[in-house]
Amino acid sequence: MGAHRSRRLAALLVLLLSVSACASIPETSEPKAVKEVDGSNTTIPVNPPPADIDPLALVRSFVDKAASPASNHESARKHLAESMERNWTPPPGMLIVENVDTIPVATPQPLPEGVQLVTLRADRIGRLLADSSFVPETGEFAVDVRVELQSNGQWRITTPPPDLVVSKTSFSSIFRPVPIYFLDHDLTGVASDLRYVVAQPATTLPRRVIDLLTSGPSEGMRQAMRTAIPPGVHPKTNTTEAADGAMEVNLSELGDVSPDTRKLIAAQVVYTLEGVSSARVRIKEEGVPLLPDGKDLRPTDMEQYEADNVQRPDLPGLAVVDERVLVLDRNARPIPGPAGSGEYDVVRAGRSPHGGKLAAVTRRPGGVALRVGDFGEQLAELPTIGNYMSKPTWRGEEEAWTVVDGRDVVRVVDTGGEWTPQTVDTRALPTGRPITDLRLSRDGTRIAAVIDGSVVVAGVAEQDGHAVLQRPVVLRAPQGMQVTSVEWRQDESLVAITDSNNYPVYDLSVDGFRWEPYTAANLGQPLTAVTVGPGGQVVVADRHGIWQSQDTDDVWSLTDAPIGGASIPFYPG
Structure with missing residues (x-):
């Protein structure tokens, strides 16, 4: 229980800071959208790269901006040539790197005027997979990127890397780690599965983590962890705060599940939301309370489901x-x-x-x-x-x-x-x-x-x-x-x-x-x-x-x- 309590204090502090410094940002929109929201509640355009940026700096900037998924990676898309900007589909997942460097390619034959090849080099950190889990990698990453001078006199990328390459610094500023809770080895308590989600807007974090919860354990833990949530169950409505301040989770029909299984589902939901919200949790199934008493829940109501998986303070070393x-x-x-x-x-x-x-x-x-x-x-x-x-x-x-x-x-x-x-x-x-x-x-x-x-x-x-x-x-x-x-x-x-x-x-x-x-x-x-x-x-x-x-x-x-x-x-x- 001590481990969870220390995380509760940290999560509450992060949440309060996030809520006080953010406004509502649409997660997805048409590719032509160029609006984001800054911390002062003012809409600002997603600016293109600085005017007259050289090809080497352009590729480095692309790597730095690629971590932001807002408006279908609009910040990164602005670095691409006009034809590529419209048609570019970012590959799933991300390759996270550090020590990014760009070097002009010496070609045996002269390139056409207004064309440059740039070698992007970096040290691999790992990959963010499609299920939002991270897997480390090592070694050097290198790829040649073609950059061409556009009719407006600005350099733009025409062949982006096959991977969505992002810098560790920008990834860490946009994503945050959150534990998603499944069942432990004997199916009587909870166990965490670490994932990474976009930190802003904070108001949509509960929805994102519940989506991850109902999707099941990450690929690497699928055989080691189980879930009490039946296959096919999903949020019936968005996970949001109700008018009275409770965080409301409304699941689709669970089918024939036992009372004990319902309690395990409640524990998974409550502990998962603990990492992104301090609100009490109200869990429903098709609009009806999940548990017979129908009361709102907090992590302290669920402590029996982590009691076997934390150290006992009364036992000495x-x-x-x-x-x-x-x-x-x-x-x-x-x-x-x-x-x-x-x-x-x-x-x-x-x-x-x-x-x-x-x-x-x-x-x-x-x-x-x-x-x-x-x-x-x-x-x-x-x-x-x-x-x-x-x-x-x-x-x-x-x-x-x-x-x-x-x-x-x-x-x-x-x-x-x-x-x-x-x-x-x-x-x-x-x-x-x-x-x-x-x-x-x-x-x-x-x-x-x-x-x-x-x-x-x-x-x-x-x-x-x-x-x-x-x-x-x-x-x-x-x-x-x-x-x-x-x-x-x-x-x-x-x-x-x-x-x-x-x-x-x-x-x-x-x-x-x-x-x-x-x-x-x-x-x-x-x-x-x-x-x-x-x-x-x-x-x-x-x-x-x-x-x-x-x-x-x-x-x-x-x-x-x-x-x-x-x-x-x-x-x-």
């Missing part, structure tokens, strides 16, 4: 210190049972989300073994053995995962008093590269792994009783840095530690669009572990001790725990 598990507080006392007493030589450990179970990697002759059982009790040694195992991670209270020898992902499942190992299908992951860390999202729909120094995020699907990792996406750290460990911070963000002295810790979006460094003050390499506590507090360990930070701008401070370096802190999950 723990740490593996000198092969024992200690409580991460000022007393640093051992936990009850053999994992705390030293009977087991604990190398790494993970506690279940509600605290009732513990999985521990323990030393044995010739390597390590996985032990699992009730917290504070004897832990059964399982036949899962190897030379190395990653820190165990949990999916609910009945399922723990680990990576064995950097190759095999194994989950152990509680099958009624016994823990049964199962191999996870990882064939979709990059092959031939070691998996050095793996963490399950708290909603159980995704994993974040470290493979060959990069973060890899993949969906978790169930097929015939087996877990299958699907649609992996590689999130490479900036400047070629090597990631050494990763952890989920919130539903839509991760925290990663690297081998860099200048940027040892990053906060990044789950799709890799955003990488934001923490300050390096007080930290020393190598960092040995990262974990996240309640409220998104990041905790890392280095050779000197265990450090904590609440925000990327905060200076790292030592925790109260009298624990030295080389320890491995962890919170439930």
Whole structure:
């Protein structure tokens, strides 16, 4: 609940600023329309490029203006020759780039007078897909663009790039990330799917996010996430504020759905709208209240649907210190049972989300073994053995995962008093590269792994009783840095530690669009572990001790725990 509350405050602030600084702008119109609305409530024309702009600057300007979809990309269209301007159909999606440069092409034969070829070069960031999700890409982008002098003496583009190429700066100024909520792995709570929508006009944001919700999960998460909304259901009327200030969502007929399913639909709608509106939500089906009581809803009414997917603030952090598990507080006392007493030589450990179970990697002759059982009790040694195992991670209270020898992902499942190992299908992951860390999202729909120094995020699907990792996406750290460990911070963000002295810790979006460094003050390499506590507090360990930070701008401070370096802190999950 803490993660959602922090997002609620941020969303409310963004919404208030947006509403106070915008006016109504038509999203679509005939191509000939040239009107937009600025922040002062005054209509202004969509101006063409500056007079006498040279071909190189014209192509750069085209890339900068292409992110705006207003009036069918009218701002970008103004850079095209008259015949092309009328007939140009922007391709679906966007290729987002940075470090844009334009270079004149040296051709073996002279070009006709009034014709120039310009090479557009940039570094790829990724693509905004047709379903409004982002997928990262790397490498250089280059394409030749033909520019011709028009009869009015102005240069215009006659062969635009085959992709709709937009600069990251302009994309970030026009689009905003929003979480769209679907169902978690056991279909009892909500899980977020990050999308990008045009930020203005703010009054139409609710309609746009509800359209995305009723369209289902993004392409990359379609097998890992489900929705309670039946196929074919769509908004019957526009999602807008009613006269009394409530946000009204009127869905088409749902068909024969159970009361529990209706409540799940309500949770999906309420949490999705939370990111773009602070109004209470009134949900209807064909004009009739969705739920029997018919009351307006707020996120606080839906908290039961996220309770299993957020950290419990009453459960303390723990740490593996000198092969024992200690409580991460000022007393640093051992936990009850053999994992705390030293009977087991604990190398790494993970506690279940509600605290009732513990999985521990323990030393044995010739390597390590996985032990699992009730917290504070004897832990059964399982036949899962190897030379190395990653820190165990949990999916609910009945399922723990680990990576064995950097190759095999194994989950152990509680099958009624016994823990049964199962191999996870990882064939979709990059092959031939070691998996050095793996963490399950708290909603159980995704994993974040470290493979060959990069973060890899993949969906978790169930097929015939087996877990299958699907649609992996590689999130490479900036400047070629090597990631050494990763952890989920919130539903839509991760925290990663690297081998860099200048940027040892990053906060990044789950799709890799955003990488934001923490300050390096007080930290020393190598960092040995990262974990996240309640409220998104990041905790890392280095050779000197265990450090904590609440925000990327905060200076790292030592925790109260009298624990030295080389320890491995962890919170439930």
